[in-house]
Amino acid sequence: MEDAKKLEEFQAKIDAEIKIEPKDWMPEDYRKHLQRQISQHAHSEVIGMQPEGNWISRAPSLRAKVVLLAKIQDEAGHGQYLYSAAETLGKSRDEYIEELQSEKAKYSSIFNYPTLTWADMGAVGWLVDGAAIVNQVSLQRTSYGPYARAMVRICKEESFHQRQGYEIIAHMAQGTPEQKAMAQDALNRFWWPSIMMFGPHDSDSPNTGNATLWKIKRETNDELRQKFIDKTVGQAEIIGLTIPDPDLKWNEARGHYDFGKMDWDEFWNVVKGNGPCNKQRLEHHKKAHKEGKWVREAALTYAQKQKEKQMVA
């Protein structure tokens, strides 16, 4: 009975656009949904450091190296804010990391694709960060306060990343024939996985029911995907690259681009662990975590010793 009343109050707040804060009452499903979504987002930021990290040592100029390194560092920072936001829901970062490593939690499938040439540093910033922004701008209005605030902070940096990525690929698209070919190849490989980042069609999407009612999700997968495609097509044209979709064309009546069929079979296979880099990414994360164990233990022991010394003194 009491719960029904609480639920009613909770929904009234949501409907009035009042943010839910950590100490507020919330339905258990709301908490679980957010724990899953925010931690998945945090894991994505952290795992996403790997495909770009793959090119730091080979960046073709010192300026490009510094820009890339700073970008990846931003992603680590995003991981930090998001883990903090997720921790307000009553689970520790260690628990979330354990879920990632035991494959109970997912991260964005896009990071299971390899980065094969320097042009991929352009494509990832332009398309992957570009798609992330569309989603994250929408999440700035999400109903859970700490998540919404983390998104505001993150979005500012993501738009830098998107521009820097575009700058890299634009420069290559206007470069030597080899550079142009690398740029086109990167677009070819990253286009479809990028537009699938928004998730399945609304009609096949299992997790949206209450998420919409509770305003965790403010726009549907298909709406967000359409926004991304509409803003990206022109950007490709300007730099003379071709989006690898023969069905892509402007639909005057809809005021949007129509586009071809996505390969959901591939998508679900990559989600299930059969992508080119799933195993590599997770092993990398586990290895770093395991190799850091003695360091974390030493820091803890040292801090303990200091505390004891202070108590004696």
Place this chain on the structure above:
Amino acid sequence: MTQQDALINYCLRLGDTSLILGQRMAEWTSNGPTLEEDIALTNISLDLFGQARTFLTYAGEVEGKGRTEDDFAYHRNEREFYNTLLSERPNGHFGDTIARNFLHAAFLYHLYSALTKSKDDKIAALASKSLKEVTYHLRHSSEWIVRLGDGTVESHQKIQDSINDLWMFTGDLFVMNEVDELLIKEGIAANLNEIKKLWDNTVNEVLQRATLKRPIDGFMQKGRLEGRHAECLGHLLAEMQFLPRAYPDATW
């Protein structure tokens, strides 16, 4: 040797050292023991690349032939690099990296402090900017030396081994030749014999706080002044320089 030649070489020593150590530190991306430490380690890398860029650019200005930071970084071979032997040591485990960084940061801290008084205005300006950063690097690595040294039995043993293993590369930091002689006379360069005393004090103080033993000075490796390096530098450069070498007509 002219003063100009000497100054170019001096800038390359400083620039190359920061560049190579920066490249090593960047390898920590996504490999740190915590997310916070991942960020701290790559912050150091970013500082070092910043220093490398300014010193290499200045080398090009002094030379006056239009060579840029990237020409120096990407289009020289192993034997033309003047970084310290310590800076190129592989990262190893976290303790190896901390030990290397500590021994190195203590050196750069005192060197840049001295160079803030250089009679070459540009060197003095770059040194004071770098000094702020290196002060942090020294603090970061010293704190870890103490934590690991006075942490668990395992961490104590590991960090002591790391310091012991790296010790033979520390002699190379303080070797001088006619470049130093000429520039010291002009009030541009620092006397590394003086820096060595300061370095000794810093290292002794921190090792003592960390309950660690200072290794006995044995035979020291040398080579930085002649561009004579360990095998690992060639691999580092091959990787770093790959793109500009593979596509000489391209800009990025």
